[in-house]
Amino acid sequence: MIFRQLFDDVSSTYTYVLADEVCKQALVIDPVFSRARRDLALLDELGLELALVVDTHAHADHITAAWLLKQKTGCRIASAKAIGAKYVDDYLEDGQLFGVDGVRMKAIATPGHTDGCMSYVLEDQSMVFTGDALLIRGCGRSDFQQGNAHKLFESITQRLFALPDDCLVYPAHDYNGRNVSSIGEEKAFNARVGAGANETDFVEYMMAMKLPHPKLIDEAVPANLRSGCPQDGKLPEEPDWADIHLSYAGVPEVDHEWLEHHMGEVTVLDVRLDEEIKETPAAGVLIDVQIPLDQLRDRVAELPTDKPIVALCRSGRRSAMAVNILREKGFDRVASLSRGLLSVSGH
Template sequence: MIFRQLFDTSSSTYTYLLADAEHGQALLIDPVFSQAGRDLALISELGLKLTLVVDTHAHADHVTAAWLLKQKTGCRIASARVIGAEHVDLPLDDGQTFGVAGITLRAIATPGHTNGCMSYVLEDQSMVFTGDTLLIRGCGRSDFQQGSAKKLYHSLTQKLFRLPDACLVYPGHDYHGRTVSSIREEKAFNVRVGAQANQTDFIEFMHAMRLPHPKLIDEAVPANLRSGCPEDGRLPAVPDWADIRLNYGGVPEVDADWLHNHLDRVTVLDVRLNEEADDCSISSKLVDIHIPLDQLRERTADVPDDKPVVTLCRSGRRSALAVNILQEAGFDRVASLSHGLMGMSQA
C-alpha cells in the first residue's frame, strides 16, 4: 500500500493518501481546499488516479477540497449519510465497507464531536483514521454541531477502543507536531479518556474546557455541507497565461510542447552556466536571455517583465529555484520548463 500523511499548517489538518500500487487507484481522507493543487501534484507524480475523496465530518476549521477534486478528476465523494452534504456520491452508514481497488475501509459511526463524525479503519485493522473524534492524547470538542460529551465517550470507549491495541491511530489534526499514535497508547495515556477514566470523569472534563468559538466555523460548516463547493459554484481562478502545472515541490511548470507552441508569448530565461549555454544548439533557438543562476538574485532587473517568464536549465532543478527567486522579486507570471532541456530533447 502507498500511504502518505500530508499537513496543512494553517488549520493543522492532516490529509491522508492511500493507494494500491498494483491498481493505481487512490483515495484521499480529509482533503483541504487550499491544498488541492499540492495533493493532485503528488498523486500525479506517484502515477496514481484519484478515485475517491472521503471526509470524516463537516469540518469547522477548514473547507474540504472534495467538490474541487471531483471537478478536477471526476472522483467520487463519500461522507456520513447523516450529514446530508450536497454533491456526495457515496453516503456512508455505520459498518459500511468502501474504498478503491486494493484498499478497503470500514466506516465506524463515532458521533460526539459532531453528530456526523465517522472513523475509517482498514480491512486488516492495522490503521484507523479518526478525524476529530480521537486525537493524539486528546479528542475533539463537543460543544457545537450537535456535539455531545456522552456520545463522544461512547464512541471512544465502546467503538474505537475496541479495535486491536496495535491499530495505529491517524487523527484529523494535531497542534504539537505529533503524527501517529495507537489504540494501546490512547487507552493508557489519553489525557481526557485514558487510564480507565469513566463517563463522569470525561463529561466533567469536557464541560469545564470553555474553548473559544472556532474562527472559521461560520464560513467552513456551510461550505462543507456543500462538500466544499463555493456559493457561486465556480472553480477557483487559475493562471490564464499558460497551461501551468504545480509540482509537489510547489513550483509552477510548463511542459516542452506548450513552450514550443508559445515561444512568441513568453520570455525564456536560461539559468545555466555560460559554458553550458555556449555548448547547446537546442537552447540557442529558444533562449531570449541568459543569466546564470548564481547571478540571478543580483540581476532580476535585467529580466524583462512585459511577458511571462519561463526559466530553463538542463534538468529543471536549477530553473525551479530560479522561479522562486523571480517570485520573491515580484514576478507573478513565471514558470519552470518541466524536466528542462532534457525533456525538450525527448519531446
C-alpha cells in the first residue's frame, strides 16, 4: 500500500493519502483547503487517481479541501451522517465499510469531541485514523461543538482501545512534532485517558481545562458543513498566464510543449553556466536572457518585467531554485521548465 502523511503547519493538521500500488486509486483523509494544490501535485507525481476524500469531523481550526478536490478530480466525498454536511456523496454510519480499490476501511463512530466524529480503521486493523477523538498522548477537547467528555471517554476506551495494541494511531493533529503512536502506547501512556484512568479522572481533567476559543471556528465550521465550498461557490483563482502545474516540491512548472507554443509570450531565462551553453545549445528553444544561477540574485535588474518568465536549465533542478529566487525578488509570474532541457528532444 502507498501511504503518505502530510502536514499543514498553520493548523497542525495531518492529511493522509492511501492507495493500492496496483489499482492506483487513492483516498485522502482530512485534506486542508489551502494545501489542495500540494496534495494534487503529490497524487500526480505518484500516478494516483483520487477517488475518495474523507473527513473525520467538521474541523474548527481549518477548512476542508473536500469540495475543492471534488471539483478538480471528480472524486466522491464521504463523512459522518451525523454531520449532515452538504455536497457529501457517501454519508457514513458506525460500522460501515468503505474505501477504494485495494484499500478498505471501517467507520467507527467516536463522538465526544463533536457529535459527528468518526475514526477510520483499515480492514486488517493495522492503522486507525482517529481525527480529534484520540490524539498522541492526548485527545480532542470537549467544550464546544456538542462536545461531551463522558461520550469521549466511552469512544476512546470502549471503541478505540478495543483495537489491537499494535494498531498504529494516526491523529488529525499534533502540536508537538509527533506523527504516530499505537493503541498499546496510548493505553499505557496517554496523559488523559491512559494508565488505568477511569471516567471520573478523565471528565474532571477535561472540565478543568481552560482553552482559548478556536480562532477560526466561526469561519471554519460553517465552511466545513458545506464540505469546504466557499460561500460564493467559486473555485479559487489560478495563474492564468500559462498552463501551470505545481510540483510536490512547490515549484510552478510548465512543460516543453506549452513553452514551444508560447515562446514569444514569455521571457525565457537560461540559468546554465556559459560552458554548458557552448557544449549543449538549447535546440528549439529561443533564449531571451542567460544568467547563471549563482549570479541571478545580483542581476535580476537585467530581466524585463513586461512578460512572465520561464526559467530553464539542464534538468529543471537549478531552474526551480531560480523560480524561488525570482519570487523572493517580487516576480509573481514565473515558472520552471519541467525536466529542463532533458524534456527537449536531443538533450
